[in-house]
Amino acid sequence: MTVPKGKVIPTPYGDMNALVLEQLRESYDTGDVLEMIEQLDTIRVRLEGVNGIRDDLIALHAMSHTVINGARLAVPPQETALWEAAEELVSEFSDFSRLFSDFSRLFSEFSERLRPLSELMPLDNND
Template sequence: MRATFDTTHLLRAVDDLDTVRAVLVDPDELRADLLRLHGMAHTLINGGALSATSVDETITELAADIEAELESMSALLLTIRQRIRPLLTLTPDDG
């Protein structure tokens, strides 16, 4: 492990987590986007009342933007997981 594991990967994991935290600590924009998407979907799918929006974008564009943001956060979390996974081999044998 000493010859193959670079501990700076763990520091990069901290940076990745900070990126995700920046969105999660103040999720107002993502929350607002999800609520706006709900309003659009409700109107389109359920025939609900048309909600006023100042943004000129389609439901598809908004859904794609939200998906891209979530995918980016997911990718960072998976990267963190991959960075720590080699350390699991250091578990001492119980026997």
């Protein structure tokens, strides 16, 4: 099927450039979007939720607040010493530092993988 340039086709998700839609139907792998989600979830899981970095930092604050400021125990003593907990986070943040420098490349790649979908915007019929 040959679609003239500028033709618009209605879809449940808005009007689309019919020519671009035809091309994407032949070549675009929507699984790429799921792959991006998986990559982001790997990072998100560690940053959020129970036993995420946020929780580790809260526990570290409570331990250091007790040891350094003489505050009451806010978290029960753990098998891991304060300095060990800090060292684990230092190491993890160092790893993240390297990873986040790679985020520029990763997000650039994400952008390029999504760009074909943004090109579905209908062209002005005056083009």
